[in-house]
Amino acid sequence: MNAAELAVVVCCECGQVAFPPPVLCPACGARNWASEPAGPGIAEQLTELRRVAGAGLEQPVRLAAVRLRRGPALVARAAPGVEAGGTVRVGVDPDDGALVAEVAP
Numbered sequence: 349m350n351a352a353e354l355a356v357v358v359c360c361e362c363g364q365v366a367f368p369p370p371v372l373c374p375a376c377g378a379r380n381w382a383s384e385p386a387g388p389g390i391a392e393q394l395t396e397l398r399r400v401a402g403a404g405l406e407q408p409v410r411l412a413a414v415r416l417r418r419g420p421a422l423v424a425r426a427a428p429g430v431e432a433g434g435t436v437r438v439g440v441d442p443d444d445g446a447l448v449a450e451v452a453p
């Protein structure tokens with residue numbers, strides 16, 4: 349996959365790391381954010397989606413709950429080979445904008 353690495357934002361005042369970017373820093377109330385690479389995380393749990401409301405799925409989609417080492421948690425599509433407890437890198441699929449967790453090299 350040629351996914352660009354996910355970016356998180358870091359508060360310029362106190363260093364709080366957030367994803368998705370909030371308007372105000374939840375720690376200090378500042379509004380100034382710097383964008384930085386998300387870095388690796390752990391795939392804490394995986395689940396398989398077989399259907400969604402209002403539409404069928406041609407094939408099941410595996411989802412991973414990922415906790416980034418820098419703090420934020422997110423849900424991403426799990427690439428083949430991702431297992432619970434494994435280290436992953438999170439990217440953004442250029443085709444559909446979805447977050448994708450891949451096995452970290």
Ligand SMILES: [Zn+2]
Nearest residue numbers: 359362373376
């Ligand atoms: Zn802050």
